[in-house]
Each structure stands twice: as C-alpha cells, then as structure tokens.
Amino acid sequence: MKYFSGSIEGKTISDFQKYDVTIKNFKDRLEFVMSVLNDDEGNIHAFITTYFSNYFNSSPNQSGYLSEQDIVCKTLEGLGTYLINSKDIDSNRKIKYRFWKSKKEFQKYKESKNVNTSSLTQSMGLSEDDGVEVIDLFFNPDDKNYRMDDKQRIFKKDINEITELKSLQDGIDLVRDESFIRSVEKRIDSITPTINNKEDIMALKKIRSNVTNYVDSWAKEMELNQVLIKEAIKRPIRFRNTSFSNAKEVSGGPLDLEEVNVVKALIVNCGKIDMTKGVESEAYLLASEFYDIIASMDDIKDEEMNLIKLFQNGLDRADIEKDFGIKQYKQTRIIDRVSKKVVRDYLKKKSSF
Numbered sequence: 001m002k003y004f005s006g007s008i009e010g011k012t013i014s015d016f017q018k019y020d021v022t023i024k025n026f027k028d029r030l031e032f033v034m035s036v037l038n039d040d041e042g043n044i045h046a047f048i049t050t051y052f053s054n055y056f057n058s059s060p061n062q063s064g065y066l067s068e069q070d071i072v073c074k075t076l077e078g079l080g081t082y083l084i085n086s087k088d089i090d091s092n093r094k095i096k097y098r099f100w101k102s103k104k105e106f107q108k109y110k111e112s113k114n115v116n117t118s119s120l121t122q123s124m125g126l127s128e129d130d131g132v133e134v135i136d137l138f139f140n141p142d143d144k145n146y147r148m149d150d151k152q153r154i155f156k157k158d159i160n161e162i163t164e165l166k167s168l169q170d171g172i173d174l175v176r177d178e179s180f181i182r183s184v185e186k187r188i189d190s191i192t193p194t195i196n197n198k199e200d201i202m203a204l205k206k207i208r209s210n211v212t213n214y215v216d217s218w219a220k221e222m223e224l225n226q227v228l229i230k231e232a233i234k235r236p237i238r239f240r241n242t243s244f245s246n247a248k249e250v251s252g253g254p255l256d257l258e259e260v261n262v263v264k265a266l267i268v269n270c271g272k273i274d275m276t277k278g279v280e281s282e283a284y285l286l287a288s289e290f291y292d293i294i295a296s297m298d299d300i301k302d303e304e305m306n307l308i309k310l311f312q313n314g315l316d317r318a319d320i321e322k323d324f325g326i327k328q329y330k331q332t333r334i335i336d337r338v339s340k341k342v343v344r345d346y347l348k349k350k351s352s353f
Contacts, residue, residue, distance in 0.1 A: 002065040002069055002070050002071060003071045004051065004055060004070075004071055004072055006055075008046055008047040008050050008051065009039075009045065009046040009047055009050070011045060011046075011047040012047075013047075013071055013072055013075055015036075015047075016036055016037065016045075016047070016048075016075050016076075016079070017075050017078070018036050019078075019079075019082050020032055020327070020329075023329075024086065024087040024088070025086055025087060025088045026083060026086035026088055026089055028329060029082060029083050029086050030083060031329035031330075031332050031333055032327065032328070032329035033079050033082065033083060033329075034329070034332065035317075035327075035328035035329045035331070035332050036079065036328075037079070040268050040269075040316065040317060041264075041265055041268070042261070042264060042265075042332075048072075048076075051072050052072075056070065056072065056073075154169075154223070154226045154227065154230060158226075158230055162229065162230065162233060164229050165226050165229060165230065168222045168223075168225055168226050168229075169226070171222050172219050172222050172223060175215050175218050175219050175222075176215070176216075176219050180215070181211055181212055181215055184211050184215070185208060185211050188204055188207060188208045188211075189208070191204070192204050192205070192208075210285065213285060257286070257289060257290060257293070257342055257343060257346040258343060258346065258347065258350075259343070260336075260339045260340060260343055262286075263290070263338075263339040263342045263343060264335050264336070264339045266286060266287065266290055267308060267311055267335050267338060267339065268311055268316075268317070268335065269311075270287055270290070270308070270311050270312050271311050271312050271313055271314035271315065272314070273287045289346070290342065293342050293345045293346055293349070294308065294342070296345070297341060297342075297345055299341065300338070300341065303334060304334055304337065304338050307320070307326065307331060307334050307335070307338075308338065310324065317331055
C-alpha cells in the first residue's frame with residue numbers, strides 16, 4: 001500500500017478518513033462527505049487536487065502502485081462506499097466501467113465484437129447480455145487540468161483597434177477622475193434639500209457617503225465589459241494549464257449579494273471583516289448590506305441566526321463542530337438555506353428601487 005504522509009494546505013490523508021455512522025440517509029451522508037472533502041469556501045480541498053496533479057502516477061510501470069493500492073484512492077473509495085451503504089438506497093443496479101486509452105482502441109474493440117453502438121450510446125447505459133450496465137470512459141495520460149485564467153488584460157493596442165473598447169475606456173477615465181466624484185457629490189448635495197420623502201433622503205445620503213465606492217464599481221463593470229467585448233471579437237485564449245490549487249476564475253466585477261456563492265463565503269468569513277474601516281472597505285459595505293437583510297428577514301430561524309453569530313464571532317467550521325456540536329454537514333445545510341433567503345430578499349430590495 002502506498003501511503004502518502006505529506007501535508008497539503010494544512011491537511012493530511014487522515015483528515016479525510018471520517019465517517020459518521022449515526023447518519024442513515026443518503027442526502028445527509030452526501031452533505032457530510034462534501035463537508036469532509038471541501039474547504040471553507042465550498043471547493044474541493046487543495047489536498048485532493050494537488051495530490052492527483054503532482055503525486056499520483058496515473059500510468060504506473062510494473063513496479064508502480066495501482067489506484068487500488070493507493071491510500072488516497074482507497075480513502076475516496078471508502079467515502080463512496082459510505083454513501084452507497086445509506087439505509088434509504090435500495091438498488092440492484094450493476095455497473096461495469098471500461099477504461100480505454102483512446103477512441104481508436106475503443107473503435108477497434110467494437111469492430112472485433114461487431115458492436116454498432118457509439119461510445120455515447122454505450123455511456124448512456126445500454127446493458128450487455130449479462131444484465132450489467134456498461135459505461136465506457138476514455139483515459140488520456142496527457143490530459144491536464146485546465147482552468148480559466150485570470151490574466152486577461154486590455155492593452156492599448158486593443159483599445160485602438162476596437163471602437164467599443166475606446167468608448168468604454170473614455171468612460172472609465174472619466175469616472176475615475178477626482179473632479180467627476182466631486183461633481184456627483186455636489187449634485188447630490190444640491191438636490192437633497194428639495195426632497196421631502198425621508199426614505200429617499202436616507203438613500204441619497206447613503207450614496208453620498210459611498211460615492212467613491214460606487215464610482216469604482218461602475219469602472220470595474222466597464223472594465224469587465226471591455227474583456228467580454230475583446231473575447232467576443234478577438235477570441236483570445238482564456239484557458240491555461242495550471243494547478244487547481246492556485247488557479248482563479250476571472251473576477252466578475254464588484255461583489256454583491258445576488259450570487260449564492262458570494263453570500264456563502266460572506267457567512268463563513270464575516271467574522272474576519274474589519275467593520276471599523278467603515279465605507280473605505282468594499283467588504284464593509286457588503287457585510288453591512290448582508291446584516292441589514294438578516295435583521296429585516298422575517299423567516300430566519302433561531303438555529304440559522306445562532307450559526308451566523310458564531311461565524312461573526314470569528315469561529316470557523318471546525319471550532320463550531322468541536323465547541324457547539326454542530327456537525328459540518330449540518331452547517332453546510334444551514335449556510336445553503338440562509339444564502340438562498342438572503343439572495344431572495346436582496347433581489348426584492350433591489351427591484352424596489
């Protein structure tokens with residue numbers, strides 16, 4: 001047995017060898033397994049991705065280890081078995097996986113067996129004579145882990161060649177000029193005394209105190225649109241071969257509460273946000289909006305509010321499980337539930353303006 005004793009991103013293989021036999025049904029077991037495999041942001045932990053990218057030999061020689069002799073593979077297999085053995089699963093389904101080095105090899109097999117079905121049809125689950133469902137998978141030892149690259153940039157040459165990029169760049173330069181920010185502030189100051197509605201006045205005051213942040217958001221949105229236009233016209237390469245652990249997706253402008261994943265990350269990390277920095281911090285604005293929505297939410301449950309407060313106090317998932325007995329799979333369920341409610345109420349609030 002090949003045992004990997006190293007540590008990656010603070011985890012060792014023993015951290016993934018966890019089972020909770022008190023959980024009986026598949027749904028809860030799946031949530032538990034995902035809490036074991038995922039990091040705090042809900043992504044597969046870097047230990048798993050880095051191990052298979054850098055340490056696992058997918059094409060061993062005669063003296064090498066097969067996957068069934070590899071401790072990391074056996075650990076993942078054990079988690080799969082844990083799911084399959086859920087009490088509410090009752091199936092006589094038999095599956096046979098066939099791995100092919102190339103489509104040419106598979107085609108040769110079909111011809112030798114006089115099989116007329118395509119690989120797609122086979123993969124959809126046609127059964128062979130023995131009643132076993134067959135799924136054909138293709139393995140290429142040269143396959144790499146391609147991730148979206150975050151290095152896409154707009155260059156002066158692009159702006160000179162594409163009229164739409166030039167127009168957006170003029171707008172970006174305008175709104176980032178200090179005189180533009182001052183003119184917006186003066187405009188708000190001039191119209192505020194003429195308004196009688198208290199809610200409108202409060203909204204204007206909030207905008208007035210955050211003009212710099214709002215203007216920066218506009219500029220970022222225009223920069224994102226520049227990238228999208230460049231991609232649509234020039235179709236540059238957007239993917240590079242890179243390890244999963246240090247890859248990042250292209251940022252999509254300023255963060256807001258429309259995205260469930262943003263809210264999930266905010267809930268888990270809210271205790272790390274320095275609320276003393278006030279409107280100078282984009283994170284402060286996001287957290288403030290989040291707390292406002294939570295405070296006005298009429299269907300938030302006590303267990304949901306309690307978990308948010310624990311995260312707000314700076315505790316992480318492991319601390320909460322250890323000190324308060326809230327299993328991480330249950331935390332995931334609560335976070336999912338709260339995030340959907342926040343997005344729902346945020347969109348309602350946004351549509352009302």
